[in-house]
Amino acid sequence: MTNDFELLKQSPQTGVGRGGLSYEERFHFRQISVVATRSKRSEHRAGGQFVSVSYLEGDEEEAAALFVEKNRRLLETIDFSKSNSVQRSLSREMYDLILHYLGVRKLEKHSLTVLEHRPEDETTWVISRDKFESAPNRRYATGETGTAKVVDVSIEQLYADLPSPCTLADLPNEAKGDVAWIFAYFDELSDFECVVTPGGGSVELVKESSE
Secondary structure (H helix, E strand, O other): HHHHHHHHOOOEEEOOOOOHHHHHHHHEEEEEOOOOOOHHHHOOOOOOOOOOOOEEEEOOHHHHHHHHHHHHHEEEEEOOOOOHHHHHHHOHHHHHHHHHHHHOOOEEEEOOEEEEEEEEOOEEEEEEEHHHHHHHOOOOOOOOOOEEEEEOOOOHHHHHHHHOOOEHHHHOOOOEEEOOHHHHHHHHOOOOOOOEEEEEEEEEEEEEHOO
């Protein structure tokens, strides 16, 4: 086993490349590497280059956290609402993790649902996990099934304000899209003590404290 592979087994690293690994070790080698194209260098008003992070397959979250730690100054110069060099350079999964650790978007992934909170505009998305992972370009299409959006109120406050029992029709105007997924999110998390069942042609939510 090479020294570089020993380091990568401990944790993701900067300054470690593929060249120092054996052929077998390279099979497990991964790297977060972002290079701005010449036409896009104006994205990085702070100047400088991104520090690459090398890691072993399976250590994606730790690698993303280290990448943000080493490159925060550059990352904070990017407008992530537009196409950017980080997005173009990385897989969607890694891009999501970097935005999460940067604090631009906060992700909660569960078995059936994914919650994505954007602190900048106080918007929360509740998305079918299958849609989130298999159709990333349609994640935020509220006109389709599998995507709900909550604006101007936290998901916790929305739940607290709901009567019990309630149906989808009781959700406020701040909830938009395929709002059944909001009830699915409440049902999936133990933080929300409730029972969600089909009823009356809709979906009914009963808070356990009200039973």
